[in-house]
Amino acid sequence: xxxxxxxxxxxxxQLRTLESNAELDGQHVEFHEPDDALSxxxxxxxxxxxxxxxxxxxxxxxxxxxxTHRARWLLYLLxxxxxxxxxxxxxxxxxxxNIYWLLLVLLGFNAxxxxxxxxGVSFNLxxxxxxxxxxxxxxxxxxxNREAATNTAADRAWLACHYGGKVGKWQxxxxxxxxxxxxxxxxxxxxxxxxxxxxxxxVWGTTLLNDNVFVRLTAWMGEPLQFIGMSTPSAxxxxxxxxxxxxxxxxxxxxxxxxxxxxAIMLYGVLPRLLLWLGSISLRKLARHQFRLDYYxxxxxxxxxxxxxxxxxxxIVDADEHxxxxxxxxxxxxxxxxxxxxxxxxxIEIGNEITWPPAMIKAADSLGVVMDQSxxxxxxxxxxxxxxxxxxxxxxxxxxxxxxxxxxxxxLTEGTGDYWLVLLHTGLSSEISKQRLAxxxxxxxxxxxxxxxxxxxxxxxSS
Amino acid sequence: xxxxxxxxxxxxxxxxxxxxTGKTSLIRTLLRDENFGKINDEAGTTRHVEKTSIYVxxxxxxxxxxxxxxxxxxxxxxxxxxxxxSVSTQLPIDVLRQFLQQSEQHPDFIQEAKVIxxxxxxxVLLYIIDVREPVLGKYRDEVEILSKTGKPILPVFxxxxxxxxxxxxxxxxxxxxxxxxxxxxxxxxxxxxxxxRLYQKLQSLLESRYELIQSxxxxxxxxxxxxxxxxxxxxxxxxxxxxxxxxxxxxxxGTTDEEIAKMQNFVRTAxxxxxxxxxxxxxxTQVDSDLQQIPAKDGEWTLDxxxxxxxxxxxxTAGASALKGATAGAGxxxxxxxxSLGAAAxxxxxxxxxxxxxxxxxRELKAAFSGNKWLCVNNETINVLYLRQRDLxxxxxxxxxxxxxxxxxxKNTQYSLPKDWSGFVETIRHHxxxxxxxETDNDYMQIQSKFISWVLQVK
Numbered sequence: 001x002x003x004x005x006x007x008x009x010x011x012x013x014q015l016r017t018l019e020s021n022a023e024l025d026g027q028h029v030e031f032h033e034p035d036d037a038l039s040x041x042x043x044x045x046x047x048x049x050x051x052x053x054x055x056x057x058x059x060x061x062x063x064x065x066x067x068t069h070r071a072r073w074l075l076y077l078l079x080x081x082x083x084x085x086x087x088x089x090x091x092x093x094x095x096x097x098n099i100y101w102l103l104l105v106l107l108g109f110n111a112x113x114x115x116x117x118x119x120g121v122s123f124n125l126x127x128x129x130x131x132x133x134x135x136x137x138x139x140x141x142x143x144x145n146r147e148a149a150t151n152t153a154a155d156r157a158w159l160a161c162h163y164g165g166k167v168g169k170w171q172x173x174x175x176x177x178x179x180x181x182x183x184x185x186x187x188x189x190x191x192x193x194x195x196x197x198x199x200x201x202x203v204w205g206t207t208l209l210n211d212n213v214f215v216r217l218t219a220w221m222g223e224p225l226q227f228i229g230m231s232t233p234s235a236x237x238x239x240x241x242x243x244x245x246x247x248x249x250x251x252x253x254x255x256x257x258x259x260x261x262x263x264a265i266m267l268y269g270v271l272p273r274l275l276l277w278l279g280s281i282s283l284r285k286l287a288r289h290q291f292r293l294d295y296y297x298x299x300x301x302x303x304x305x306x307x308x309x310x311x312x313x314x315x316i317v318d319a320d321e322h323x324x325x326x327x328x329x330x331x332x333x334x335x336x337x338x339x340x341x342x343x344x345x346x347x348i349e350i351g352n353e354i355t356w357p358p359a360m361i362k363a364a365d366s367l368g369v370v371m372d373q374s375x376x377x378x379x380x381x382x383x384x385x386x387x388x389x390x391x392x393x394x395x396x397x398x399x400x401x402x403x404x405x406x407x408x409x410x411x412l413t414e415g416t417g418d419y420w421l422v423l424l425h426t427g428l429s430s431e432i433s434k435q436r437l438a439x440x441x442x443x444x445x446x447x448x449x450x451x452x453x454x455x456x457x458x459x460x461x462s463s
Numbered sequence: 464x465x466x467x468x469x470x471x472x473x474x475x476x477x478x479x480x481x482x483x484t485g486k487t488s489l490i491r492t493l494l495r496d497e498n499f500g501k502i503n504d505e506a507g508t509t510r511h512v513e514k515t516s517i518y519v520x521x522x523x524x525x526x527x528x529x530x531x532x533x534x535x536x537x538x539x540x541x542x543x544x545x546x547x548x549s550v551s552t553q554l555p556i557d558v559l560r561q562f563l564q565q566s567e568q569h570p571d572f573i574q575e576a577k578v579i580x581x582x583x584x585x586x587v588l589l590y591i592i593d594v595r596e597p598v599l600g601k602y603r604d605e606v607e608i609l610s611k612t613g614k615p616i617l618p619v620f621x622x623x624x625x626x627x628x629x630x631x632x633x634x635x636x637x638x639x640x641x642x643x644x645x646x647x648x649x650x651x652x653x654x655x656x657x658x659x660r661l662y663q664k665l666q667s668l669l670e671s672r673y674e675l676i677q678s679x680x681x682x683x684x685x686x687x688x689x690x691x692x693x694x695x696x697x698x699x700x701x702x703x704x705x706x707x708x709x710x711x712x713x714x715x716x717g718t719t720d721e722e723i724a725k726m727q728n729f730v731r732t733a734x735x736x737x738x739x740x741x742x743x744x745x746x747x748t749q750v751d752s753d754l755q756q757i758p759a760k761d762g763e764w765t766l767d768x769x770x771x772x773x774x775x776x777x778x779x780t781a782g783a784s785a786l787k788g789a790t791a792g793a794g795x796x797x798x799x800x801x802x803s804l805g806a807a808a809x810x811x812x813x814x815x816x817x818x819x820x821x822x823x824x825x826r827e828l829k830a831a832f833s834g835n836k837w838l839c840v841n842n843e844t845i846n847v848l849y850l851r852q853r854d855l856x857x858x859x860x861x862x863x864x865x866x867x868x869x870x871x872x873x874k875n876t877q878y879s880l881p882k883d884w885s886g887f888v889e890t891i892r893h894h895x896x897x898x899x900x901x902e903t904d905n906d907y908m909q910i911q912s913k914f915i916s917w918v919l920q921v922k
Binding site: 296314372403 | 483499514515517529595596692693
């Protein structure tokens with residue numbers, strides 16, 4: 001279960017747009033995370049609230065809501081005005097009420113708009129209406145406050161969350177139904193007042209349609225009204241109301257028409273709108289409950305890496321108390337030759353890239369290759385028993401001189417001979433990195449091999 | 464003992480191996496963190512034991528311990544043999560414990576002592592092998608020492624890209640120690656499938672922790688898939704921005720250099736922003752700073768999108784007009800545009816609102832009435848943008864966070880344009896509003912899923 005609600009998500013999204021539009025710099029603000037296990041949602045919300053407080057953003061973030069609220073009231077005023085106007089237009093200045101004209105004004109337009117709404121919801125037409133609704137509050141905001149014309153990123157985010165996607169679909173539906181409810185109720189109230197305070201005769205007429213249509217329509221619309229105990233005109237009374245048929249109506253006849261008219265507006269106008277309004281509120285609530293931000297947007301991915309990384313940063317649990325001795329980089333390159341004649345050769349841990357012995361070294365001059373402890377002992381024995389005191393220890397220049405190599409060299413140079421360290425390489429000697437050379441010189445020093453006894457030798461790469 | 468919120472302890476994994484085999488690199492890649500530890504091409508770079516954790520949401524699942532490298536295991540093994548012969552011990556691990564008790568008497572083995580101490584306190588050991596190295600006696604000695612801990616050992620073959628021979632040699636060597644369950648994981652040339660296999664191997668080694676590791680595997684896979692999708696969506700957004708971009712030009716003057724430059728800068732900026740976002744998605748913050756200067760740097764990626772080489776590199780014609788990156792008047796057909804807005808908006812227009820359509824095409828309509836033309840980004844540029852971004856995506860999804868080399872692109876030019884590419888470009892040209900990724904728009908969602916299937920080759 002998420003612990004944050006729709007409004008919290010909107011707040012977070014508003015901050016995202018502010019930061020994305022460089023209207024707010026939140027990336028460099030450090031937040032101290034507690035050790036408790038909080039979800040990413042909760043961490044984001046805490047960051048958002050912190051940013052709002054630090055930057056005093058409350059007014060700016062609530063601006064869109066404030067103006068949208070005002071726009072909604074304007075909309076209700078408009079609906080009230082139109083509903084009242086339509087009714088007044090149908091009943092004022094005459095002692096007669098044109099029944100079907102009034103029904104058309106109040107219910108007909110309402111039904112048409114309901115069809116449009118239904119088409120919009122069925123065909124998912126957010127673009128059709130949301131552009132109007134989303135644009136209007138923004139326009140209103142900019143008109144109402146010149147300063148508001150700039151820095152509208154937060155407003156846009158607020159509008160996108162409230163009027164976009166599924167939430168927007170039901171928010172717009174709710175607004176639509178509210179508009180028409182207000183329109184119908186205003187019209188209905190005006191009608192009730194007029195009917196209570198004045199005596200009207202009811203008429204109807206048609207030029208194109210058959211009169212029977214209205215008789216049948218009245219009977220059909222009246223049936224549910226009768227069911228709930230309301231009076232409706234009989235077929236004969238409908239005929240009597242036809243313009244030109246009867247001059248005056250009885251009080252009971254008028255009462256039936258008045259009840260029919262009010263009942264029809266209630267049952268076919270207000271009630272469906274009310275139900276749809278309630279339905280829209282429920283669906284909007286559901287959509288808001290299901291609303292989630294796209295946490296795989298680059299902005300949120302970045303925040304996730306900061307606020308709730310998938311891995312912790314390193315923590316030293318067993319510290320090294322003997323920092324390594326640093327040594328200076330060599331100021332010399334190893335010589336490429338200079339070995340005394342008859343020098344004997346030993347190779348240590350040469351890699352697969354070099355074949356031992358290389359072409360320039362006689363097989364007879366090679367005492368062997370040290371690859372493990374037993375070969376080290378063997379080669380060491382050979383050196384000790386060798387008649388020639390000049391020994392060249394060949395290593396692969398690209399390999400790392402670790403303590404193992406160092407110990408091997410120390411073992412091989414235990415005697416009193418003349419020792420050389422030869423760095424074998426398959427490319428140019430200048431390609432050996434300075435750090436690597438320094439490490440070899442350091443090793444030579446530790447093994448009592450003079451720096452001028454460190455040589456380089458180019459060999460062919462083994463095929 | 465590290466406990467998770469469910470009370471189950473996290474799995475403790477010691478990353479061990481010879482010095483400079485890529486232990487820290489492996490952790491960097493698993494963490495997606497370029498800043499973890501210290502990487503250097505010399506012995507003994509890591510000198511502390513450093514712990515880091517991998518989470519599934521708020522829950523700690525793995526504790527990884529980066530250890531110093533072994534350097535002289537042969538001598539250590541000799542010392543252990545001496546300890547074994549001098550002390551009556553029951554188990555090999557007792558020899559190690561004895562060694563740890565007297566480790567201060569052996570200052571040469573301070574680093575090795577840290578490794579052994581951590582290995583004893585771990586559930587499993589990942590033994591990292593640089594397959595470029597020859598199989599030496601000291602490596603065999605390391606395995607022998609580690610096996611005395613009695614902990615399961617999983618050999619991990621690192622730096623395997625292009626080293627088949629070395630890999631074969633090392634596999635055979637590990638088999639001699641009965642270590643048949645080994646893993647190929649290149650910390651530099653990353654492949655998510657290898658990471659999955661790592662968790663699967665851990666499951667087989669730590670049967671009792673199967674479910675916990677499975678939760679990690681599922682989580683990491685979901686996140687990886689979502690990150691990849693997020694990257695593809697970001698590329699699509701950029702293509703929409705660029706394809707639907709237009710500049711109104713005066714028909715009587717023709718196109719000026721200033722107008723062309725304005726359009727080119729728009730494309731360059733769009734590509735740069737996408738690059739930054741993609742690097743952020745895959746947590747490459749270090750290369751991010753290196754690449755902020757594009758296209759002023761050397762290397763393939765830094766090649767200016769409007770250079771003849773960039774076009775040729777990606778198989779596009781490098782004619783003079785193509786090089787400008789602009790094309791006059793993309794033929795904004797209101798009818799086609801209206802239809803491509805989708806049936807819903809078309810119905811809206813019919814119903815009399817038509818606001819969206821008018822709002823969307825108001826500039827075009829204005830230009831049509833005033834006799835002006837439109838300058839759009841040409842197809843060749845859009846093609847190169849697409850191919851370069853695919854290349855970038857491939858590179859980033861196959862780059863470990865331990866990689867030290869500069870990000871170089873242009874080597875995966877085997878990519879070609881999808882079959883229905885021109886129709887796709889025509890469609891997105893008419894929908895600048897899709898750049899905000901409206902996931903409630905069915906038409907956009909269709910285009911998006913088509914694009915994702917092209918890029919990720921998902922059927």
